Amino acid sequence: MMKHKFNSKLIQDEQIENLYNMAxxxxxxxxxxxxxxxxxxxxxxxxxxxxxxxxxxxxxDCSLGMCAERNALSTMITNGEYDVEMIIAVTKVGKVIPPCGACREFMWQLKNSRDIKVVLDNEETVVNLEDLMPFPY
Structure with a gap:
């Protein structure tokens, strides 16, 4: 079956691949x-x-570090943007990992957060942030 360039699944796959490579x-x-x-x-x-x-x-050593997701979100906010479409985190060996609880809560406080698409794994499983936040703050 041929995929058309306006196929939303194809566009999402390309977005995920691009974000994966950047991360x-x-x-x-x-x-x-x-x-x-x-x-x-x-x-x-x-x-x-x-x-x-x-x-x-x-x-x-003192646990005052920062996750990669919150670091990227902070850079986004510094640049005057507050509306996230999609996020991905990748380890040094290329494994996609879901955001920790602190990162999920931080994102939840952003504009239109329920619809943030979160890539969970290398199989390109994508869920909306609201699916990861059954009991938000």
Missing amino acids: KSVAIPKVINEQMSSGGVGAAILTKQGNIYTGVCIDT
């Missing part, structure tokens, strides 16, 4: 010092305006 490209582990490292996970966000923002996790 994986920044997931490059770096040791900052003996108490801090970054880049074990990379994240990419597609906004409703069509822009992509990336971020990496920052891990610290």
